[in-house]
Amino acid sequence: MYKAIFFDLDGTLTESGEGITKSVQYALEKLGVSAPELEPLKVFVGPPLLEQFMKYAGFDKETAQKGIEYYRERYSEKGMYENNVYPGVENTLAELKRRGYRLAVASAKPTFYVTQIMDHFNLSRYFEVIAGTDLNGPKVTKSQVIEEALERMSFSDHRDQVIMVGDREHDILGARRCGIQCVAVSYGYGSREELEKAQPLQIVASADELLNFFV
Numbered sequence: 001m002y003k004a005i006f007f008d009l010d011g012t013l014t015e016s017g018e019g020i021t022k023s024v025q026y027a028l029e030k031l032g033v034s035a036p037e038l039e040p041l042k043v044f045v046g047p048p049l050l051e052q053f054m055k056y057a058g059f060d061k062e063t064a065q066k067g068i069e070y071y072r073e074r075y076s077e078k079g080m081y082e083n084n085v086y087p088g089v090e091n092t093l094a095e096l097k098r099r100g101y102r103l104a105v106a107s108a109k110p111t112f113y114v115t116q117i118m119d120h121f122n123l124s125r126y127f128e129v130i131a132g133t134d135l136n137g138p139k140v141t142k143s144q145v146i147e148e149a150l151e152r153m154s155f156s157d158h159r160d161q162v163i164m165v166g167d168r169e170h171d172i173l174g175a176r177r178c179g180i181q182c183v184a185v186s187y188g189y190g191s192r193e194e195l196e197k198a199q200p201l202q203i204v205a206s207a208d209e210l211l212n213f214f215v
Contacts, residue, residue, distance in 0.1 A: 001161065002214070005096060006149055006180075008166035009107040009114055009132075010045050011188030013089055013123065019075060019082030020045050027070035033057055045189040046168035048108050048133070048140055080113055085121050086187060088207030093126040095211055104129040104149045106164065108142050129153055142174030150178065163201070165210065172198035183213060 010016040021041040028035040035041075044052050049071060053064035097103060103126055107114050111132030118124040131149040133140050139148065146164065150156045164175035167188025172195070175182035184200035185207075186192060195203055204210045 002101070002163050003158075003161040004102040004104065004153055004155055004163075005214070006104045006106040006146060006162060006164045006175075007127075008046070008164070008168075008171050008188075009105055009109055009117065011167035011190070012086075012165055012171075012185055013105070014083050014085050014117065014121065016080075016083045016117075017042050017045050017189060019079035022082065023071045023075040023079040026074040027053075027067045028057065030070040031057075031059075031063065031067055042189055046108065046166075047170050048142075050140065075113070080117055081120065083117065083121075085123070086207060088211075090123065090126075092207040092211045093123065096214060097126050099214070101214065102153060103127045104153060105131060106142070106145045106149045107132045108140075108145065108170065109133065110135045142170050143177040146174055146178045146180070150180075167195075169194050169198040172200045183210065185210060 007013055021038040021044065024041045024044045025035040025038065043056060049068050050064050053059050053067040059067060105114060105127050109132050112135055114132040115130055118130055129149050129152045131145050133145060155162050159179040162180045164171055164180055164182040165185065166172065166182060167185045168190040172182040172184060181201040184195045184203045186195060186203050186205050202213060204213055
């Protein structure tokens, strides 16, 4: 029986694509790259930025790191607030907490931003732990964040009692590396094909359907 639920942030709790893609577009333009329309840049929602800048634009690590610096110029000022809580999410969180589940956020976004976003949308009150990556390392991967949350909530030796909820393959794979299951939400930024290939425990289409999973 599950006792703790770890939630991804971007694409799972909040629809954050606008602020992220506009900030990526800004960073690419600052680096002299002709930035495309926003839709193709949605691949940046979820995965670690360093990895995605290198993969998407073919940057070396140093250039990708510069891209992150430019990205944060815009994101910290306005991008993080170009964001909305998905329908039904707050009700689901409130009900899960009422049922006695212990909740945590485990995000690949830096904790510095995660806490501000959670406070901005008044969601922090539902969570016992809010864990994210470090702004400049060494904690930069999803599995490292999950491990931190497991340790802080004293579930390192009880991983069968914890489940992850996320919208991208790296949520599913990161959870698997840490020995926990993952439920995927299809309303986020991962395609159905991406999610099915990563083989989560289940795929749900809405916050209400997610709540029904935890009967």
